[in-house]
Amino acid sequence: MSDAPTKFLLSERDVPTHWVNLLPDLPGEPLPPLNPQTKQPAGPEDLTPIFPMGLIGQEVSPEPLVEIPPEVREAYKLWRPTPLFRARRLERALDTPAHLYYKYEGGSPAGSHKPNTAVPQAFENAREGIRKLVTETGAGQWGSALAFACGLFGLECEVFMVGSSYDQKPYRRSMMQTWGATVHRSPSSETQAGRSQAEHATGSLGIAISEAVEVAAGDERANYALGSVLNHVLLHQTVIGQEAMAQMEMAGEEPDVVVGCVGGGSNFAGIAFPFVRRVLRGEASTRFVAAEPAACPTLTRGAYRYDFGDTVGMTPLMPMYTLGHDFVPPPVHAGGLRYHGDAPMLCGLVKEGLVEARAYRQNETFEAALRFARTEGVIPAPEPAHAIRAVLEEAEAAKQAGEERVILLNLCGHGHFDLAAYDAYLAGQLEDPEFSEADMQAALERLPDDVPAIA
Ligand SMILES: Cc1ncc(COP(=O)(O)O)c(C=O)c1O
Numbered sequence: 001m002s003d004a005p006t007k008f009l010l011s012e013r014d015v016p017t018h019w020v021n022l023l024p025d026l027p028g029e030p031l032p033p034l035n036p037q038t039k040q041p042a043g044p045e046d047l048t049p050i051f052p053m054g055l056i057g058q059e060v061s062p063e064p065l066v067e068i069p070p071e072v073r074e075a076y077k078l079w080r081p082t083p084l085f086r087a088r089r090l091e092r093a094l095d096t097p098a099h100l101y102y103k104y105e106g107g108s109p110a111g112s113h114k115p116n117t118a119v120p121q122a123f124e125n126a127r128e129g130i131r132k133l134v135t136e137t138g139a140g141q142w143g144s145a146l147a148f149a150c151g152l153f154g155l156e157c158e159v160f161m162v163g164s165s166y167d168q169k170p171y172r173r174s175m176m177q178t179w180g181a182t183v184h185r186s187p188s189s190e191t192q193a194g195r196s197q198a199e200h201a202t203g204s205l206g207i208a209i210s211e212a213v214e215v216a217a218g219d220e221r222a223n224y225a226l227g228s229v230l231n232h233v234l235l236h237q238t239v240i241g242q243e244a245m246a247q248m249e250m251a252g253e254e255p256d257v258v259v260g261c262v263g264g265g266s267n268f269a270g271i272a273f274p275f276v277r278r279v280l281r282g283e284a285s286t287r288f289v290a291a292e293p294a295a296c297p298t299l300t301r302g303a304y305r306y307d308f309g310d311t312v313g314m315t316p317l318m319p320m321y322t323l324g325h326d327f328v329p330p331p332v333h334a335g336g337l338r339y340h341g342d343a344p345m346l347c348g349l350v351k352e353g354l355v356e357a358r359a360y361r362q363n364e365t366f367e368a369a370l371r372f373a374r375t376e377g378v379i380p381a382p383e384p385a386h387a388i389r390a391v392l393e394e395a396e397a398a399k400q401a402g403e404e405r406v407i408l409l410n411l412c413g414h415g416h417f418d419l420a421a422y423d424a425y426l427a428g429q430l431e432d433p434e435f436s437e438a439d440m441q442a443a444l445e446r447l448p449d450d451v452p453a454i455a
Contacts, residue, residue, distance in 0.1 A: 008247040010081035015073050018065040020238040022273045025280045026348060031454060033316035034306060039451050042316045050216045050224040054124035058232040066235060075119045075152055079108040084247035089375040098398035099253060102409040103244045103271060112413030113267045114145030114227055117236035121225045126153035132222040134158045134215045136208030139336035140165055140172025141413055142227030147181035157181035160211040163203030164331035169417050186211050193312045204328045205339045206311035213314045228264025229343045237270025245274055255408035257287040257394055261387040262299060263336040265343030271410035288355040291386035293337045295433045296329040299350050299357035303444055306451040307341055319454050320347045324443030330433035332362050333421035334382040360389045361432040366425040368392050381413035382421055
């Protein structure tokens with residue numbers, strides 16, 4: 001048996017004490033979100049109807065580090081620190097000189113990185129006397145995470161689940177109900193927003209967000225919770241990158257490239273931002289690769305503009321790469337990547353050229369996922385399968401260059417509830433929808449035009 005370690009483990013004492021806030025290190029002044037009615041910069045008062053002050057404070061915090069409340073650290077110990085693996089079997093199968101590492105977030109109760117933010121969100125809401133959280137879910141991962149977290153802090157939980165995922169993944173619904181949540185198929189007849197979008201039967205994250213915001217805004221005991229995109233969500237996910245940094249040190253290596261998939265940007269930010277900060281401070285020259293679906297290519301094809309976060313225009317406008325707030329992406333199996341925009345902080349880094357974005361089709365991502373499953377064992381969720389595809393490309397590039405490059409992947413969730421998608425791939429029945437030029441033109445025409453242009 002070889003002495004070469006396969007996994008790098010931290011102890012519970014090593015759960016980070018702070019989250020990393022990249023905001024103060026970003027070049028230039030951050031562009032503010034805009035009030036959806038007045039189109040003027042939105043202040044904390046625009047957010048109080050649906051978010052607690054604790055999270056609003058984190059959203060706009062100028063501090064480089066934000067302390068993690070002890071109650072949240074205690075709950076994190078249920079699954080954190082998560083392991084870092086060296087993918088030696090995959091390296092051998094690819095015959096690459098690259099060293100491949102993956103941080104595995106699939107061991108959390110919900111099976112992904114989403115509880116990293118669900119727990120602090122539920123905690124801050126419960127602390128301020130809120131009784132119920134309402135949310136949307138795409139892949140079902142976020143809804144499950146919030147259902148679990150609400151249970152920890154005695155909150156009710158109501159989830160609007162994107163129609164196509166609701167149909168593809170019935171057991172995600174069962175999981176949410178097991179943790180005590182109420183789940184609706186979106187678009188639903190529960191809300192004005194849902195009724196107005198009834199013709200889009202497969203649903204979209206944008207529609208489900210509109211439904212959840214409507215319910216939360218109409219009930220003073222309830223707040224809304226978002227599983228991605230916002231600054232505070234990205235902040236919470238930085239426990240991933242901080243742990244990975246300590247584990248890479250244990251391995252005696254520094255990543256040359258950090259790779260993650262992007263739906264709204266939270267798992268990517270989680271692994272990348274602590275490393276990005278080093279680059280911004282001139283302490284490292286790490287590259288960053290963000291992988292997204294060709295069917296919903298926000299970072300690679302979207303317009304950099306102010307747009308609404310939801311379909312019917314109830315949320316603040318955010319500066320981001322967008323495909324248009326009413327774009328309904330094809331029902332690809334990576335449900336968590338079917339969002340029309342992306343986190344403003346991540347979009348800014350792509351705009352500055354600090355993060356490189358790449359788009360992949362469904363079949364090539366499942367091909368990569370199978371390679372991974374058949375060497376490393378873990379069956380990845382369809383979302384990180386996009387990042388695995390990018391890792392395979394990076395490993396091949398290292399081989400061509402004859403260089404021992406170090407590649408760090410965020411394997412942000414398992415695919416145990418996505419086996420219908422694997423079945424479809426194995427049966428050769430997966431389609432490869434792609435965003436067309438006509439889609440792009442239509443999206444540009446629908447973007448709000450009474451907002452400031454951004455360079
Ligand atoms: C497993 C998994 N990965 C990735 C994502 C994409 O979200 P984000 O970009 O915020 O990490 C989701 C969203 O639901 C998900 O469930």
